Amino acid sequence: MNVKVKLFAILASLAFAASAPTHAQADDPALLRAYAAGYKAQFICSGLWNGGKSLANIEADELTGIYPKIADIVPTLKPEIDEPNKQVSVAFDPAMPPRVARWQPLKGCAGYPIGYDQPAKPPMAARIAMLDDQKWPMGDKDALVRRETRDVDLVAALPHRTLLGTYGGKTSAVVIVHRGKIVGEAYKVGHDMHTSQRTWSVAKSIAGTYIGFLRQLTDLPLDRPLGKSQKTDDPRGDINIDNLLRMASGLHSNSAGNRTDNVYMGGGTIEEFAPLWPLLHKPGTHFRYSNNDILLAVLTAQEAQRSVGGDVHPSMLFRKLGMTRTLAETDWKGNYILSSQVWTTARDMARLGMLYLNNGEWNGEQLLPKDWREYVSAPSGPQPKRQFGYGATFWLINKSEGIPKDTFAGLGNRGQFLIIIPSLDMVIVRRGYDSARDRFDIEKFTRTVIAAAKAMIATK
Numbered sequence: 001m002n003v004k005v006k007l008f009a010i011l012a013s014l015a016f017a018a019s020a021p022t023h024a025q026a027d028d029p030a031l032l033r034a035y036a037a038g039y040k041a042q043f044i045c046s047g048l049w050n051g052g053k054s055l056a057n058i059e060a061d062e063l064t065g066i067y068p069k070i071a072d073i074v075p076t077l078k079p080e081i082d083e084p085n086k087q088v089s090v091a092f093d094p095a096m097p098p099r100v101a102r103w104q105p106l107k108g109c110a111g112y113p114i115g116y117d118q119p120a121k122p123p124m125a126a127r128i129a130m131l132d133d134q135k136w137p138m139g140d141k142d143a144l145v146r147r148e149t150r151d152v153d154l155v156a157a158l159p160h161r162t163l164l165g166t167y168g169g170k171t172s173a174v175v176i177v178h179r180g181k182i183v184g185e186a187y188k189v190g191h192d193m194h195t196s197q198r199t200w201s202v203a204k205s206i207a208g209t210y211i212g213f214l215r216q217l218t219d220l221p222l223d224r225p226l227g228k229s230q231k232t233d234d235p236r237g238d239i240n241i242d243n244l245l246r247m248a249s250g251l252h253s254n255s256a257g258n259r260t261d262n263v264y265m266g267g268g269t270i271e272e273f274a275p276l277w278p279l280l281h282k283p284g285t286h287f288r289y290s291n292n293d294i295l296l297a298v299l300t301a302q303e304a305q306r307s308v309g310g311d312v313h314p315s316m317l318f319r320k321l322g323m324t325r326t327l328a329e330t331d332w333k334g335n336y337i338l339s340s341q342v343w344t345t346a347r348d349m350a351r352l353g354m355l356y357l358n359n360g361e362w363n364g365e366q367l368l369p370k371d372w373r374e375y376v377s378a379p380s381g382p383q384p385k386r387q388f389g390y391g392a393t394f395w396l397i398n399k400s401e402g403i404p405k406d407t408f409a410g411l412g413n414r415g416q417f418l419i420i421i422p423s424l425d426m427v428i429v430r431r432g433y434d435s436a437r438d439r440f441d442i443e444k445f446t447r448t449v450i451a452a453a454k455a456m457i458a459t460k
Helices: 005-014 027-048 056-059 202-218 241-245 270-276 289-305 314-320 348-357 372-376 442-458
Strands: 079-082 087-090 099-104 108-111 171-178 183-188 340-344 406-413 416-421 425-432
Touching: 005 425, 027 056, 027 108, 099 348, 108 314, 171 442, 183 348, 202 241, 202 289, 202 314, 202 340, 202 348, 202 372, 202 406, 202 416, 241 289, 270 289, 348 416, 348 425, 406 425, 416 442, 425 442
Parallel strands: none
Antiparallel strands: 079 087, 087 099, 099 108, 171 183, 171 425, 406 416, 416 425
16 A cells, blocks of 8 residues: 555545544653653664764753753663664663664654664664765765855854854854855864754755755645545545645644654654644634644655655755755655655755756756745745744745845754855854754844855955
8 A cells, every 4th residue: 555545545544543642642651751761762773874973062062952851861861872773772661662763875864653662683784985086066076165265254253253142042064155165164173074963843944945956856736635646525635735734734733733653753644644633724724833734744755755656755856956964764564754854965955955046947957946045935824923924935035124035045953053045145054952042043143144254245
């Protein structure tokens, strides 16, 4: 049974069963320990083998400032690291098997469900070829502006050069690209240009880019409904890809719209949990920020692409862009969790921004439809009632004083920012490990960078 048929078998059989709260036991102490163990296993696994980080740095960065309900539990759980098999296990209950996360090349780490108890297996044999020696932006050669020119390092020109303490948060990396070259770059101690971090919800913007890539390859229709491959009386089958990319599915969830604990920490699959929620609004009429919308958009787009032959994985797009240290992770059944679980470097994120500056063209190849930048940055769907507008998987920084109206951005938890400013031919990347109590002021930082860039241009 294919993914789409399985998806709508779930919809048809459950109808509005999702009105029963699937997160009703989220405060159960035993479940919270299981979630905490799954969270710890996933982040240690990803940090070690995606990010190239030390365990000490992972514990200091990824495992602090986390969800309050598990924050006090995580430090009490002891991980077991199986280096040869690229597996992390974290015990949480003497009567239950430990939570497990396993790494695979090109796909990163997958978290397995609570109660999973199977022997470890060596990862598949695959070699990811690096392109570091090629010229920027495919590689890292000649990426920075030449210092003998009158260009200045924009990061050096900003207050508190490396930590950027003036803007709040816990900054790990900053990369500023102007006119195709890196004009400012800085990293915290223990990080460099090849250190990967989780993108959190910048992954949603990566998902939108991936769907644009599929559309360019196969003319994927954005009005393709979820129920296209199977007749169903369920009204949720009328939700289409465009609705999902604009956070306008009309689906409800009884937890916050951007929480997906069963998938992120419980080892649940996208097919099990993303389709369950009831339809509360007519599709296309109501904005609700939701991981599930992006998970369903990717699931639907991939199924549509497979129907015309072959699989096109996100890694294929990353490879074309030189994003060799970017990994899109999956659930344990192989479905991409492109709402959050992508690991990438600051430079790779800058490459993604440059693709949009180039209107989807890279090395002479049109990777995205020529109108895709206009599509993702147009507020043509229902809008959120907050400071930023929304396009299609990108936020619109179109209401902020001192920032050009064409600015759009990928924004992620813990201070992940990809700012794209076509009118200035500029990309700003900021990575961090912020907490809810100490957030980075991206508007203030962006205004300062723009002012510094204009001053730099004026001196030439």
